[in-house]
Amino acid sequence: MKRRELGCPSYLWNFAFFTAQFPCFLLWMSSIRRMCLDHHPGFDSGGALWFLNLTDYPSGIMCFTFPTLIAGLHYINVQISFRTIKIANLQGVLGLLAKFYKLYLDILSIPLFLVGFYIPQGSLVYWVTNSSLTLIQQLCLKNPNVRNQLGLPNLMEPVKNRVATENDHNSAADSEVLIPIEAVPPKKLLELALKDMAAGDQDKALILLRTTIEKDPELVQALVAIGQILCSKKLFEEAAENFELAIHKLSYIKEEEIGLLLLSLFGAGVSRIWEGKNSDGIEHLKKIAELREPDSPMDKACYYRGLVMLGSTLFQLGEKSEAAKYLRIAATYDPGVNAYLKECEEG
Incomplete structure (x- = not known):
């Protein structure tokens, strides 16, 4: 019941990457690699830019290009993915797991850089393209204007949180805490939406109100x-x-x-x-x-x-x-x- 109130998706979504995306990525990567190794017609002369022979491994003065791009794009995608998650605020086992999981993904950039020297350039072209599209997709879907055009709720909704200092209970400071909109209870969303309406921001209010109805019809x-x-x-x-x-x-x-x-x-x-x-x-x-x-x-x-x-x-x-x-x-x-x-x- 608590999960439904917060608007959380099914726990099965946690396995979507391993059961669908990751196998597809490996299948496409291995297929392109096999085509490179078998000298598929056109792979030796139909490359991109200065990488004309896609069956070759990275070599020469430009050999660092693809491995650097692959490692860099992976690192950037990880940082963007974790941008909305305040790991420092997560408590207990969940916070510890999130911290080490992000550290693992960050360190993974190093072996990915090294692996890039031992993969045919045809697979590397696909890998870089895939990572670049992932980066563009993440940036677009995290942009409030894009989400508004697509009718999606704003992922980050500023919520005012009154925090009193321990030394002086009579003084308080306004601190703006970013909370994912899916974690905000329906009645709080309604309160925020009505404030936006009163302030004249109807578009923002409409997004919050529709999310409120989705959570509590x-x-x-x-x-x-x-x-x-x-x-x-x-x-x-x-x-x-x-x-x-x-x-x-x-x-x-x-x-x-x-x-x-x-x-x-x-x-x-x-x-x-x-x-x-x-x-x-x-x-x-x-x-x-x-x-x-x-x-x-x-x-x-x-x-x-x-x-x-x-x-x-x-x-x-x-x-x-x-x-x-x-x-x-x-x-x-x-x-x-x-x-x-x-x-x-x-x-």
């Missing part, structure tokens, strides 16, 4: 927030779907969730109307009228705003008497609505 507040962001981006159909999903989850509403239901009904109604589906939007807004007037000032404002929107839509569709019924109720809260009500009654 029952967090209705996240669905409502997603709907609000999508509606502001004029993605009305998708916004309405999120609001309607929230309405469905609030079918057995608690007293403290009346505000969420009002927001969901209002958001779904407005989104469907702006999408051009007036009948669906009106249906949602009429459900607001069926609810009792809430006590909270913010909820009350949303309640009457929904009634005004309902009356305005009905008026535009020619149903003036029906529109007047809802506008008359709204006018008791906002006298400014009387102008619209008068227009309905005169019409």
Whole structure:
């Protein structure tokens, strides 16, 4: 249960490299090596740059090129892979294993450099290409802009952590700790997303909210927030779907969730109307009228705003008497609505 809450993948993923990637790499390497040793047609004259004969072993003044590239690319890939892991913060056996595993991978660069002198250049060309593509892939997938374009969550989410000094319990310092987004609990992600929304960073908030829903589909507040962001981006159909999903989850509403239901009904109604589906939007807004007037000032404002929107839509569709019924109720809260009500009654 804890693993699911943190969003961790299955432990079987730890064996993916050994069961799939590593065997494939060895198969391709050995196949190219065999072709080099058997002087496959074209391997002795179809090389790259100054490495024209791919069946030869590294020799001459440029013999260090491929072994250096192989060792260097391996070392760089290891550093990038461990960049998001704070080994010093890992405790117990896990921290010890991680520390020694990284040390082992770092030291492995030396034998890889030496092995490079005893492999035909055809295999070395493939090895360097493979490592270069791995490096490019890692850099791209760790770039926040690329992840945002691909719809992937940001791997590193700054989280403010208040740390009090041992000598003075009354003083505290703000320290920014980088935590993988997969390790942040859903409610904390929701809190961060709402702060981003308040700060106007909707794109970042949307990524966090969608990750929140993936972790905990029952967090209705996240669905409502997603709907609000999508509606502001004029993605009305998708916004309405999120609001309607929230309405469905609030079918057995608690007293403290009346505000969420009002927001969901209002958001779904407005989104469907702006999408051009007036009948669906009106249906949602009429459900607001069926609810009792809430006590909270913010909820009350949303309640009457929904009634005004309902009356305005009905008026535009020619149903003036029906529109007047809802506008008359709204006018008791906002006298400014009387102008619209008068227009309905005169019409």
